[in-house]
Amino acid sequence: MYMPTTLGQPQGQGPCSGWERNPEYFSKVIAEHHLLTEFGRYIRATRQPYRVTAATTWRTTWRINFPNKVAVDVSLAKVPDIVAAIRRYPGPAGPVRFYTYSCRRDGTLVFSKRKPPP
Numbered sequence: 001m002y003m004p005t006t007l008g009q010p011q012g013q014g015p016c017s018g019w020e021r022n023p024e025y026f027s028k029v030i031a032e033h034h035l036l037t038e039f040g041r042y043i044r045a046t047r048q049p050y051r052v053t054a055a056t057t058w059r060t061t062w063r064i065n066f067p068n069k070v071a072v073d074v075s076l077a078k079v080p081d082i083v084a085a086i087r088r089y090p091g092p093a094g095p096v097r098f099y100t101y102s103c104r105r106d107g108t109l110v111f112s113k114r115k116p117p118p
């Protein structure tokens with residue numbers, strides 16, 4: 001489900017701030033959403049996310065592992081404006097998808113696909 005969001009919405013003080021303060025769990029939810037929207041089925045992560053150290057422009061990246069050796073990398077480097085996700089394994093890697101997000105009053109996350117940033 002996609003709901004419109006406003007890019008740059010000040011989410012750090014709103015209902016999303018709890019998600020943003022817990023990057024491991026936030027990354028897990030983003031990765032699960034990514035697999036649901038890209039592959040059409042919900043898959044629950046099997047392990048805690050861990051920080052990926054790599055020489056990339058996305059400095060804050062988390063790897064989330066799923067059954068059947070599926071792994072998704074999630075970048076939180078542009079929070080609160082954009083998050084990014086890419087299926088890394090099994091190869092070849094999938095395309096990077098970018099999402100904006102907002103939170104409902106009850107704190108539920110709502111993601112919206114967006115074009116890559118310029």
